[in-house]
Amino acid sequence: MDIINAIVLLLNYIFVPALSYGSQLALGAIFVSLIYGILRFAYFTAGDLMSFGTMFTILFTWYFQSLGISLGVLPTALIAIPFGIIITIFYVLVKDKLVFSYYRFKKSPPVMLAMVSIGTMFVTQAIVRIVIGPFDRRFFDGEKFILKANEFKEITGLNEGLTIKSTQVITLLVTIIVVSILFWFLNKTKTGKSMRAYSDNEDLALLSGIDPKKVVMITWVIAAILATIGGTLYGLDKSFKPFTYFNNMLPIFAAAIVGGIGNPFGAFLGGYVIAFSEILLTYAYRKFFVYILPESLEPNSLIQLLSTDYKFAVSFSILVIVLLFRPSGIFKGKVL
Amino acid sequence: MRQNLDVIIAYIIMLGLIILVGLFQSWSIALSILCFCLISAVMTMGANIQWGYAGLINFGIMGYTALGGLAAVLVSVPPVKEAWQVGGLNMIFSVILIALIVFSVRFIIKNYKKSKKRNYGVALVIIVGLILLRLISGPAIESIEAVSPATTGFLGGMGLPILFSWIVGAFFAGGLAYIIGKIALGLRADYLAIATLLISEIVIAVIKHEDWLSRGVKNVIGLKRPVPYEIDLQAKEWFINLVAKFNQGTLNLITDSLEKEQMLKQLVIEGSTVFVKLCFAGLFTIVVIILLIITQKALYSPWGRMMRAIRDNEEAANAMGKNVVKQHLLIFVLGSAIVGIAGAMMVTYDGLFTPGSYRPMRYTFLIWVMVIVGGSGNNFGAVLGGFAVWFLWIEAAPIALFLINFFTSGLEETNAFRLHLIDSIPYFRFLMMGVGLLLIMRYRPKGILPEKIKHS
Amino acid sequence: MAFFSGENMTGGYGGADIISSCTISVNRGEIVAILGPNGAGKSTAMKAMLGLLNLKSGKISIDGKDISKLTPQNRVREGISFVPQTKNVFTGLSVQENLEMGAFLREERIEEIINEIYELFPVLKEKSSQIVGELSGGQRQQVALGRALMTKPTVLMLDEPTAGVSPIVMDELFDHILKVKKTNVAIIMVEQNAKQALSIADRGYVLVTGENKFSGTGKELLNDPEVRRSFLGG
Structure with missing residues (x-):
């Protein structure tokens, strides 16, 4: 019984939260990786693009709520996402046309484009703050829990409860669907294959008649879709605050690099690597050991490897270690 | 002279703008803008050395700034004797232990061949070391932080004049840069940018949460100044006389003696803040000028020529037998050290150290905007960039208010849209920075004052 | 003429x-x-x-x-089709995908052409789903030729x-080029x-x-x- 209690404890505090946080990071990391693979620069606007998409999703959610439209037990935001996506796609395409295409045409070095993306980061941040303000906002509605700790205890008779929030399940399901479609697209369709080919060998892709404009455009569209969905899921699960989204850029980059930047599948896994290590290394294992060890060996300290203050620092340290020992990433980088 | 005309004109315009602020807003505001412009200029010079001379992207400026600030605390705050008594010894042991871990890892890596065994050995040393570290430092940290936590709760500093920290800050930042450079300089440019950005976040996390060292988010306030305090000045005879002399015209207009005294008092209070800020501005100007002279000399020395050669064609420079890695490391350390100076200067000016306020937008990306806008590779450009961008950053709000009023003048005073825009004024500075950066990069990619290579 | x-x-x-x-x-x-x-x-x-x-x-x-x-x-x-000296294959794509990319501009069904290439270079058929980066130098050159031939x-x-291939591979490659020549190219x-x-x-x-x-x-x-x-x- 104690063992089961211990397992439930880990499930509740580590596995479930890490899985949903990892999915949110993964969606971001995939598009950062995709942009790096195809457009060949580090896209520093990543976090703010997510907050841009989420902001419009929230605005549409409010609009639908004011009309009395709702999904019942599901959050209204789910029907608002497509509208948020459309506006975000429009925004990235305009941005590409006005800003990035010039440098691409001039064949500027990647560093230049990364700097330009800092310019667009400032602008995007300003737009978000001017439109919706810098405050913390919650826009979740519907049924909050799928499984409550008390119910779980009652059903199983265990000491430890297991809480599953509906946002966690939604996050996981949506991520699975979106990522499956994306990898199907990249691996099975002609356009998807041409994107991989372009990322692999630009010159040869051009010689083969692949249209760079189309490839770039589709990349931005995918980025906008993933950014909006990932951002909205994060906001539903936690809350929406522009500054947090900007900061999320850092673990997202860490995930993308750990997974081998330019490789979306690696980035997808990288998201979970970062999420799990953040939570595993900062969790206090005391209770866990109380369950599995005999009383005489019970620990009296928290058994916490690092204080939760260092949550971010963990992912960055992993990144630094990966950069040092395997710069191509754990899952072999480059090539979509 | 003629070829430097653009530099002179640009600087005159900049000074003119600051003077305008003095005339229309207040001299106190103008001077604090000036002080921060000077600090920004130092930071920008540091970043510019790395980017402009060597093409290295350092997105870790925030980290070095904070380390400089930490130096100011550790130098100027008097030591907390009680804290040293309860935990000082253990902390010293901990530092020795860390050094031991590092050296033994290095020893193992140097003296044994690459093998699985070696990796396990290294891992074992690190794990055992960390556990020991935890055991030694853990209780000490707890007891240090328990020493009157409301006022101290940390080890304190050396109790030396804060001006020393400008040098110590440089060493702190340079030391960190040496470690980071050893680790990360081999990376491709954009990887280096990301790595440095993340490492600077780690630095901030440590400063924020290691309370025994820096008091963390509880902040350190009341740092000693290198210049007089306003209160002291207001009591000084010579200062009052000085203020009276300066304002003779206004004072003479007032006939009532009581009113005159009142007026003088007011003027002395205003004058004291201006005087203090002037002192700071003077100190900062000296730093900027010294740095400018050194960096200009360096730029046109054979070493500077070599750096540019490396930047423009790394392979060729490598082939010519120049040790590119070593030079990059050197410049990375030097540039970061300069940023460290700026960090210490800023905390000195503020008189307080607030780890929670270090955010990448303000301390990394804004500085980069300054570098790009000013003109990378040109020290005068970098300084100007620091001035211009900081000025805009501060004056963005009034400018935005003016523009909003202008463009919405057709709308009613209570129009919701207009009110919303006016509420959002603080965020227009981001917009201005972004648009400014994009415009400069598009239409003047070498900055306001582009790099000039003298062919002599 | x-x-x-x-x-x-x-x-x-x-x-x-x-x-x-x-x-x-x-x-x-x-x-x-x-x-x-x-x-x-x-x-x-x-x-x-x-x-x-x-x-x-x-x-x-x-x-x-x-x-x-x-x-x-x-x-x-x-x-006209061209095989560059270096970087002439998509190393991260499979053999089959490399060939498909070669025929990117072709609208009609390309299975037939791919089969023709496989007949010309039988080893590619065996390795059709393998990633090109994992192939040997000589096999890569065949992929490069095959990709170029996809446009017919x-x-x-x-x-x-x-350039940069061993003498054995060179002989093999020349054989392949002669085979291509026989298809009236x-x-x-x-x-x-x-x-x-x-x-x-x-x-x-x-x-x-x-x-x-x-x-x-x-x-x-x-x-x-x-x-x-x-x-x-x-």
């Missing part, structure tokens, strides 16, 4: 002319080798024919049609196909290994400082004492 030819081509990359009144032509089912010392403009001549270089003067024509003004992409449509070209241009290749190239080429051009210096059948060139002395090492 040759099937594919560049006549009196003059031009360079902006600065001085690298090739001047250089003429190269090839017929279907024929292999032509372009030889010459380093910097003679061999690759430049080929790029000019591909359209990667703006010519000051000269005329490129295929099957009697003047294509001098067409972009490289449109020349591909006219039936009438002209195939090879830029130093044997016109082949132009730039080569450093003059002797070997001439052994399979029907004709050869020797360029020196961007001009035609010698030309003739492979045998003629191999037996020409002057060519032997200056380019074939005695």
